[in-house]
Amino acid sequence: MPLSEHEQRMLEQMERALYAEDPKFATALEGSGLRVHTRRRVYQAVAGFLVGIALLMTGMVAKQILVGVVGFLVMLGCAVLAVTGWRKAGKPGEAQAQPSAGSGSRRQGRRKRSVMNRIEDRWQRRRDEQQ
Known part of the structure; x- marks a missing residue:
């Protein structure tokens, strides 16, 4: 749920006051940790996707349907995590995207x-x- 204009103005005022009062602390809180965490999660999802491909191929070669289905489900879940995580991560130097x-x-x-x-x-x- 987006903030109203009044709430956005209040937030901006609080941010300016924080930067004026303690700029070093304010820059430490800018939120780069969330971006790094989200990117790490995306990379883990990509690795999981590759594991899913390996499981799917193993299931096909060994003619084990259950292993192939599990591999497909792992691929699907990791693809969803990667796409949603990538959208949340944003680009470096870019503020959180507001629609x-x-x-x-x-x-x-x-x-x-x-x-x-x-x-x-x-x-x-x-x-x-x-x-």
């Missing part, structure tokens, strides 16, 4: 954004009514 109206299909991006805008507006109205 924008120009990314992906323009029509779909606008539709998603407009739905999210309506939901955020409703949420904001409810919060304002309660106060």
Whole structure:
């Protein structure tokens, strides 16, 4: 769930205050550890995919259907982990990707954004009514 504009502004203010107060600590917390962890997970998934291929081939050569099926399932699971992990990792020096109206299909991006805008507006109205 994306942050509202107000929440994004608050977060940016807190980040600026943290950088002003202790820049060394702020740079240590930038989040590169998450990116490294995610990339390591992707590499492990690729290695698992290769193990799955080996199991699949072994099952085919030995005519052991169960081994081949297990190899295929390992390949499938590792492929899913690699693809989802790669999307989360992002590129070095790039902040966490926030969906924008120009990314992906323009029509779909606008539709998603407009739905999210309506939901955020409703949420904001409810919060304002309660106060």
